[in-house]
Amino acid sequence: MSDPRSTSPAVRVVVAVLLIAPFVVYLAVPSYARVEPRLAGFPFFYWWQLLWVILTAVFIGVAYRLSRRARPARPADEEDD
Numbered sequence: 116m117s118d119p120r121s122t123s124p125a126v127r128v129v130v131a132v133l134l135i136a137p138f139v140v141y142l143a144v145p146s147y148a149r150v151e152p153r154l155a156g157f158p159f160f161y162w163w164q165l166l167w168v169i170l171t172a173v174f175i176g177v178a179y180r181l182s183r184r185a186r187p188a189r190p191a192d193e194e195d196d
Contacts, residue, residue, distance in 0.1 A: 126185040133178040137171040 150158040 123185060126181055130178045130182050133174040133181075137167060137174060140167055 147163045148160055150160070152159055154162045
């Protein structure tokens with residue numbers, strides 16, 4: 116298993132922000148607990164949450180790719196004969 120400290124600090128900060136941002140938004144309920152503006156008849160509360168479900172998936176995917184790209188390549192496991 117690769118050492119998690121081998122990634123650069125800047126990449127780790129970006130990954131952390133991408134993973135924490137959705138939680139901060141979800142916890143700020145008073146900021147989106149309202150009916151207006153409506154989108155296709157749906158109250159703001161519902162479409163805002165649905166938007167953030169999709170954005171959370173995108174954020175997690177980007178964080179995963181950044182963390183995988185920042186890791187050094189591991190040598191292939193050699194079997195002992």
